[in-house]
Amino acid sequence: MPKLTLKGVLRLEDYVIIIDTREKTTLMQEYCDTIGIPWKKKKLNYGDYGLECNGEIMKFTVEKKYGHDELATNFLPKNIERFKREFERSAGNMAVVTIGNREDIAGRNYSHGLAPKFYLAKLKQFEKSYGTEFYFVTEHTANFIVSLLFEGNKANQ
Structure with a gap:
């Protein structure tokens, strides 16, 4: 549990954005530098981005997928067990953010071979089974x- 400061108020300075060491892009670092939020690279047990408060990594994380093709790949038979294990480790404390929208799936506006009906069913199954949410965004991804x-x-507090 985060330590509270004077009068129980946490300040923005008490937080640090955690970027998993396996994350390859610099999008989040650049965003944090631009708006003045401290960040550091550190291994997370699940997700790509987390939040640290007063030295303690908080439970909720975000997994980022760079589009429908990357997200759909996780539902292939050779990858799905690994994807499930990440959700299991999170115990409902991870959301997935993907560039695009659900209409892109229905309209098959992606190059991956998954059928739209199967893809949408897998999203619903993961949301229900693992207590997670899939967010689809088109702009201001780091801010979101x-x-x-x-x-x-x-x-979660």
């Missing part, structure tokens, strides 16, 4: 992820 980290961890 940071907001989601704060909201998701606030709900």
Whole structure:
């Protein structure tokens, strides 16, 4: 549980964005540098981005997928068990953010071979089975992820 500061108020300076060491892009670092939020690379047990408060990594994380093709790949037989294990480790404390929208799936506006009906069914199955949510965004991805980290961890306190 995060330590509270004077009069029980946490300040923005008490938080650090955690970027998993396996995350290859610099999108989040650049965003954090631009708006002045501290960040550091650290191994997370699940997800790509987390939040640390007063030295303690908080439970809720965000997994980022760079589009429908990357997300759909996780539902293939050779990858699905690994994907499930990540959700199991999160115990309902991870959301997935993907660039695109659900209409892209229905309209098959992606190059991966998964049928839209199967793809949508897998999303619903994971949401129900693992207590997670899949968010689809088109702009301001880093801003959305940071907001989601704060909201998701606030709900877990």
